[in-house]
Amino acid sequence: MGVEVKVEGLTKSFGSQNIWRDVSLTLPAGEVNALLGPSGTGKSVFLKTLIGLLHPEQGSVVIDGTDITECSAKELYEIRKLFGVLFQDGALFGSMTLFDNIAFPLREHTKKKEDEIRRIVLEKMELVGLAGAEGKLPGEISGGMRKRAGLARALVLNPEIILCDEPDSGLDPVRTAYISQLLIDINAEIDATILIVTHNINIARTIPDNIGMLFRKELVMFGPREQLLTSEQPVVKQFLAGDRFGPIGMSEEKDEAIAAQEAAMQAAGISGGGTQDDFSEIIPQVQPNPGVQVRKAAIRHRANVLQMLPSLPPNAQAAIRASIAEEDARAAESPESVATLVALANTDFSTTAGIDHALAQADTQVMDRPTDVVDRPTEVYATADDAQTQPIDTSAIENAVKKSDGQGE
Numbered sequence: 536m537g538v539e540v541k542v543e544g545l546t547k548s549f550g551s552q553n554i555w556r557d558v559s560l561t562l563p564a565g566e567v568n569a570l571l572g573p574s575g576t577g578k579s580v581f582l583k584t585l586i587g588l589l590h591p592e593q594g595s596v597v598i599d600g601t602d603i604t605e606c607s608a609k610e611l612y613e614i615r616k617l618f619g620v621l622f623q624d625g626a627l628f629g630s631m632t633l634f635d636n637i638a639f640p641l642r643e644h645t646k647k648k649e650d651e652i653r654r655i656v657l658e659k660m661e662l663v664g665l666a667g668a669e670g671k672l673p674g675e676i677s678g679g680m681r682k683r684a685g686l687a688r689a690l691v692l693n694p695e696i697i698l699c700d701e702p703d704s705g706l707d708p709v710r711t712a713y714i715s716q717l718l719i720d721i722n723a724e725i726d727a728t729i730l731i732v733t734h735n736i737n738i739a740r741t742i743p744d745n746i747g748m749l750f751r752k753e754l755v756m757f758g759p760r761e762q763l764l765t766s767e768q769p770v771v772k773q774f775l776a777g778d779r780f781g782p783i784g785m786s787e788e789k790d791e792a793i794a795a796q797e798a799a800m801q802a803a804g805i806s807g808g809g810t811q812d813d814f815s816e817i818i819p820q821v822q823p824n825p826g827v828q829v830r831k832a833a834i835r836h837r838a839n840v841l842q843m844l845p846s847l848p849p850n851a852q853a854a855i856r857a858s859i860a861e862e863d864a865r866a867a868e869s870p871e872s873v874a875t876l877v878a879l880a881n882t883d884f885s886t887t888a889g890i891d892h893a894l895a896q897a898d899t900q901v902m903d904r905p906t907d908v909v910d911r912p913t914e915v916y917a918t919a920d921d922a923q924t925q926p927i928d929t930s931a932i933e934n935a936v937k938k939s940d941g942q943g944e
């Protein structure tokens with residue numbers, strides 16, 4: 536299971552330039568999180584502070600019981616092994632082949648033999664759709680391929696925490712969808728805690744369990760995705776809509792005169808260029824592909840969210856209830872393709888034992904289980920012999936596999 540990352544009262548400056556202050560949030564173990572915010576608000580600085588590459592002036596970052604802001608260099612070295620980081624530009628070594636780039640953390644941090652390293656590297660390259668590109672240099676491939684190579688490198692040590700700085704930048708919308716799906720599948724397979732920094736609203740709407748937003752040197756909010764997507768805060772609404780009218784300006788804060796001018800333009804029906812989408816209409820969260828393990832984080836997340844529900848704003852409560860109803864309906868409609876949703880729908884969230892039972896079950900549910908095949912009632916067989924000779928209809932399984940093959944890149 537991924538590890539929790541607990542950030543408290545974090546403040547970071549460069550000289551006299553304060554980047555953000557008093558940031559507190561908890562990335563729950565194994566859940567997928569996104570961090571939004573206008574350019575320059577310090578999202579990348581935040582990621583680098585989480586892995587101890589930058590040192591904050593105040594506050595703590597507790598990972599696996601260790602506060603990395605004040606641990607020894609040796610402890611920090613050990614904690615860093617828990618991380619897989621996809622930097623904004625892929626951060627590949629230009630003179631090394633993709634194979635050597637991806638093998639680098641294994642050669643640096645483990646004593647694995649070359650044949651084992653080769654097996655792991657080729658497996659991760661296949662996972663990100665780069666099979667066959669082992670001998671290429673970073674300069675010979677597209678930006679999207681570099682990004683995927685960076686992701687493969689981030690995964691080779693089977694990280695407990697994955698940080699992705701703008702995984703979609705430089706990718707077309709389709710490749711972005713593949714990378715997003717991959718992150719959800721990886722989360723389901725290895726239960727790693729994931730933090731994605733992104734400007735991509737579609738990713739924010741469909742991928743994370745939780746979303747946070749930085750603005751004006753502060754964390755505006757952090758919570759279940761429905762909370763941010765239904766927020767009435769002007770900065771959140773403006774950011775989601777991508778509108779130039781609102782508190783976010785091109786470079787710095789807007790003054791009152793400009794704000795008044797904009798209000799008059801809006802009243803006159805002039806467009807701020809933003810989408811008219813209704814973000815309180817929650818789009819279903821992307822689910823692991825058929826054939827991928829149940830997302831245990833989804834079970835833990837729903838348990839957490841149900842517990843915090845009464846403390847959330849009414850809009851968020853209504854959106855969460857609608858999300859749950861939609862997920863349960865989808866689980867009932869197509870149990871062959873949404874194993875995680877089926878697990879959620881079958882979980883008794885009213886007791887700890889019910890949740891623990893679902894988590895234990897999830898460990899064994901590596902395949903989606905088409906209920907019409909696997910859960911065929913035993914009483915249809917008159918005798919045990921009958922049962923053995925009954926032809927098993929595997930078409931539902933085959934369809935699920937075909938569907939998942941068709942979705943590969």
Ligand SMILES: Nc1ncnc2c1ncn2[C@@H]1O[C@H](COP(=O)(O)OP(=O)(O)OP(=O)(O)O)[C@@H](O)[C@H]1O
Nearest residue numbers: 549554572573574575576577578579580581732734
């Ligand atoms: N090592 C550094 N030394 C001094 N200033 C820095 C350093 N790293 C970042 N900054 C400053 O910190 C601020 C936040 O930068 P950061 O890259 O974290 O923003 P961001 O929110 O990730 O932006 P974007 O969305 O455009 O990538 C910027 O003003 C940047 O110039």
